[in-house]
Each structure stands twice: as structure tokens, then as C-alpha cells.
Amino acid sequence: MSADGGWPDSIFEVLQRFEVRQVAYVPDAGHTRLIERAHAAPGMTAVVLTTEEEGVALAAGAWLGGQRSVLLMQSSGVGNCVNMLSLIGLCRIPLLALVTMRGEWGEFNPWQIPMGQATPGALELAGVRVMRAERPEEAAEVVQAAAVIAYEAGAAAAVLLSQRLIGAKVFMK
Amino acid sequence: MTVFDRRAAVARLLEGRQDLLVVSGLGSPTYDVAAAGDHPRNFYLWGAMGGAAMVGLGLALAQPRVPVLVVTGDGELLMGLGGLATIAAQNPSNLAVAVLDNERYGETGGQKSHTAYRTNLAAVARGCGLDDSRDIASADDLRSFAERIHRLGESSAVGVIKVSQHESPRVLPARDGGFLKDRLMKSLKLVSS
Numbered sequence: 001m002s003a004d005g006g007w008p009d010s011i012f013e014v015l016q017r018f019e020v021r022q023v024a025y026v027p028d029a030g031h032t033r034l035i036e037r038a039h040a041a042p043g044m045t046a047v048v049l050t051t052e053e054e055g056v057a058l059a060a061g062a063w064l065g066g067q068r069s070v071l072l073m074q075s076s077g078v079g080n081c082v083n084m085l086s087l088i089g090l091c092r093i094p095l096l097a098l099v100t101m102r103g104e105w106g107e108f109n110p111w112q113i114p115m116g117q118a119t120p121g122a123l124e125l126a127g128v129r130v131m132r133a134e135r136p137e138e139a140a141e142v143v144q145a146a147a148v149i150a151y152e153a154g155a156a157a158a159v160l161l162s163q164r165l166i167g168a169k170v171f172m173k
Numbered sequence: 174m175t176v177f178d179r180r181a182a183v184a185r186l187l188e189g190r191q192d193l194l195v196v197s198g199l200g201s202p203t204y205d206v207a208a209a210g211d212h213p214r215n216f217y218l219w220g221a222m223g224g225a226a227m228v229g230l231g232l233a234l235a236q237p238r239v240p241v242l243v244v245t246g247d248g249e250l251l252m253g254l255g256g257l258a259t260i261a262a263q264n265p266s267n268l269a270v271a272v273l274d275n276e277r278y279g280e281t282g283g284q285k286s287h288t289a290y291r292t293n294l295a296a297v298a299r300g301c302g303l304d305d306s307r308d309i310a311s312a313d314d315l316r317s318f319a320e321r322i323h324r325l326g327e328s329s330a331v332g333v334i335k336v337s338q339h340e341s342p343r344v345l346p347a348r349d350g351g352f353l354k355d356r357l358m359k360s361l362k363l364v365s366s
Contacts, residue, residue: 021234021235022231022234022235045234045263047230047234047259047262047263048259048262049255049259050255050256050258050259051255053223053224053253054224054227054253054255054256054259055227056224057221057223057224057225057227057228057231057253057256058227058228058230058231058259059231060221060224060228060231061196061227061228061229061230061231061232061233061234061235062231062232062234062235063231063235063354064216064228064231064232064235064354064357064358065194065231065232065233065234065235065236065361065363066235066236066358066361066363067231067234067235069231083220083221083222084221084223084224086220086221087218087220087221087224087228087350090220090350090351091350091351091353091354092350092351092354093354
């Protein structure tokens with residue numbers, strides 16, 4: 001696996017292995033490749049959302065109907081999900097969220113920092129287990145561990161994909 | 174424009190149900206669906222405001238051969254208005270959303286909702302790309318929408334039903350989300366009983 005974008009493909013392979021059928025997302029640059037793979041994959045439905053909490057409710061419906069889903073978002077979207085996560089906890093519905101981090105490693109945009117800082121705490125307060133991938137070569141392994149917690153243990157798990165892993169966004173003036 | 178009794182309208186929609194799956198939005202729609210008769214294929218929301226239509230979408234995508242009806246209110250739908258655009262992008266032919274629009278936040282003291290001012294939810298849904306979005310203005314409209322929701326159509330459908338602000342006695346179904354989930358999944362033979 002190459003370090004220049006190979007990790008999204010390795011995550012995609014994990015999702016395929018776990019028979020994930022609905023891939024809900026609010027776009028993020030860090031998820032570009034994974035979103036493209038989901039759209040192109042037969043047997044997967046890619047669902048573009050207007051806001052992240054839609055994906056939490058969608059995950060509940062998908063599970064009720066017998067399908068596994070995954071929610072792709074950026075850390076700024078985690079705060080949008082908080083009340084909707086009550087649905088997941090109360091109904092004991094699995095949730096797997098893959099969160100690309102902003103506001104941590106080399107962030108240039110101050111508006112990203114508050115929610116980036118609050119992301120792990122907000123998820124934990126809402127009952128979601130938080131795991132973290134720092135390096136490209138561990139991304140698939142961490143997602144797989146989270147997928148087991150979600151789909152097999154029936155819990156809610158989020159993998160934070162660190163900004164160092166994704167690469168800090170650079171805006172050239 | 175007919176203003177319907179909400180209980181009668183919901184009972185009419187669910188009449189003769191066979192394999193239909195029903196998701197109800199919190200507050201009165203949950204009581205209305207329960208009042209029409211408890212059913213293993215009812216999934217009642219007691220919270221998660223703004224999420225009913227999206228739970229319906231996830232379910233409809235997962236069970237493309239089974240009709241799914243979301244019964245919700247104007248306030249609940251307004252909180253998740255973007256979900257109409259998300260549904261339109263997928264447009265599953267087995268999903269319908271019935272909005273019981275009393276123009277009020279009934280659960281919290283009857284404050285006016287946006288539909289009491291200038292918002293028309295069927296027009297919003299059409300604008301999102303849900304072409305089959307109807308203002309249910311007569312008994313005939315209600316009958317035709319009721320016929321639509323029990324079968325697979327050409328696209329997703331939305332029906333906005335203006336209902337009276339009169340409050341009916343509450344009919345409280347089960348509140349245990351785990352129980353409701355298991356019961357629905359058993360009815361789809363997804364878990365053993």
C-alpha cells in the first residue's frame with residue numbers, strides 16, 4: 001500500500017469485507033477517494049447528506065432493514081450529530097463513523113479548531129467509542145477494529161483519521 | 174382545502190396494511206400511528222427530532238421491495254428539512270412521507286410553526302426534487318395517496334395533510350427502542366424470534 005492515498009482504498013476494502021451497503025457522507029476532501037469508490041461500487045449505495053445527523057438516522061433505518069452502513073464526515077460535523085446519537089444508543093443500533101480531523105495538525109483555519117478540539121469529547125459524551133488512526137499503514141486495521149465493535153458488538157464506534165494522516169490542507173495565497 | 178382529523182386521516186392511510194413499514198415522528202404522529210393499531214412493523218420515535226424521514230430512507234434503501242411510510246408532523250419535518258433533498262437524491266420508489274401539518278408545535282404548547290406563516294412543505298419537497306409531492310386537499314386526494322403508499326411507485330412520494338389543531342387523547346405505544354427495533358427486525362425475518 002502506498003502512502004499517497006492508498007489508505008482510503010484499504011479502508012474501502014474493509015468496508016467491502018464487512019458488507020457495508022449504505023455509505024452516507026457529508027463531503028470532505030480527506031474522504032474524496034472513499035466517496036468515489038463507494039459511488040462506483042456495485043452493491044453499495046452512496047448517500048450524500050445535507051448535514052451529518054441525517055446519516056445517524058439513516059444508519060438506524062438501514063440497520064432496521066438489515067443493512068450495514070457507514071457515516072463519513074469531517075470533525076466539524078460531529079457536533080451536528082449529538083442529539084441524533086440518542087437514537088443509536090437507546091435502540092442499541094450499530095454505528096460506524098469515519099471522521100477526518102481538522103483543527104489539529106498544522107491547521108491554518110482558526111474556525112476549524114474549536115470543533116476539532118471538542119470532537120473526541122463530544123463523541124464520548126454521546127456514547128460513541130472513539131478510536132484513532134495516526135498513520136496511513138494503520139488506518140485499515142483501526143477501521144476494522146471499529147467495524148467489529150460496531151457490527152458485531154452492536155455498539156457505536158468512531159475512527160478519527162488524524163489530520164497528520166490526511167495531510168493538512170494548504171491554501172496558497 | 175379540507176382540514177382533516179389527524180386520527181381519522183392516519184387510520185385511513187394505514188387501512189388494510191399488509192407488508193407496510195411505518196416510522197412515526199415524535200409527538201402526536203407517534204400517538205396517531207399507535208391509535209390506528211399497534212403493529213410489529215411500526216417504529217415509533219419518541220425523540221431524535223428531525224430524523225424520522227431519514228430513518229425511513231435508510232429502511233427503504235435496505236428493503237427496496239417493501240413499502241415504507243414515514244408519518245410525521247410539520248415541526249419534526251422542519252427540523253430535518255434538508256432530508257427532503259437527501260431523499261430526492263436517492264428517490265426510492267418504496268418511500269412515502271405523510272406530513273400531518275397542524276401548523277403548530279403541539280407538544281410544547283401549540284406555538285405556531287413556520288407553516289402557519291409562509292412555508293408550504295409540499296412546495297419545499299417539490300423544490301427539493303420530490304416531484305410526487307401533494308397537498309392533500311380533499312377526501313379523494315387522501316384516498317389516492319393511501320393507495321399510493323402501500324405499493325411501489327415510480328418515485329418517492331410526499332403528502333402534506335392539513336390537520337385540525339384539536340388534541341386527541343394520547344395513545345402511548347412502547348418507548349423501549351431496543352424492543353421496537355427487535356420487533357420490527359423479527360417481522361422482516363432479520364433476527365430469529
